[in-house]
Amino acid sequence: MASGSTTDAFHTWLKPRLQGSLPGRDAHNQMLPEPADNSPELPRNSIDSSGHPSGVLVPIFPEDTGHLSVILTLRTDSIRHAGQISFPGGRSDTGETTVETALRETHEEIGIPASEIEVAGTLSPFYLYRTHNRITPVIGILDKKPQMERNEAEVAEIITVRLDDLLSQNSLKREKWELSNATYWVPYWDFHRVPLWGATAMMMSELLEIYREFLEE
Secondary structure, three states: OOHHHHHHHHHHHHHHHOOOOOOOHHHHOOOOOEEEEEOOOOOOOOOOOOOOOEEEEEEEOOOOOOEEEEEEEOOOOOOOOOEEEEEEEEEEEOOOHHHHOOOOOHHHHHHOHHOOOOOEEEOOOOEEEEOOOEEEEEEEEEOOOOOOOOOOOOOEEEEEEEEHHOOHHHHEEEEEEEEOOEEEEEEEEEEOOOOOOOHHHHHHHHHHHHHHHHHHH
């Protein structure tokens, strides 16, 4: 299937799909660290009406081969969530919608203008209890791989990965880690020298559940 038709088909299918019931918490919990060695359980209330409004963009584009890829960023060591893989985004300014936040932050962080992004809709809001943020993941569709320029103060690296590769069981790992003076079994994707885990992995899990539905249509 040609790249344009792949993107068009997914975009056409996705818009009405996002208006329906979403996988939400069930998908999030698939990537939630599980306690080990009598460590306390992490909060599972990942969908919450409280928290400061925040927006992240989930930018999807077609490769020349027709595969759909998603864009991620590796945060610099000087900002919040330092050294972790995340979607571009941040806290909303006063009077700003979460969609506007996601588009603004994406332009600021990796240089993609809003005019090149077609917003397909949003995934389930995600409450990040550690920072008291209520994050709305906004799915943005691009018709080709965009020209990108990273903000060196915030982004150490721009990363792209195929959705099909994330669906592969070969890239999904589970290890015992020490987190906040406790021990957890942590699921993560192993496609980069830095693992994709935590809140971003939980949001990605919902996207992949929906993408899997598309492939099965």
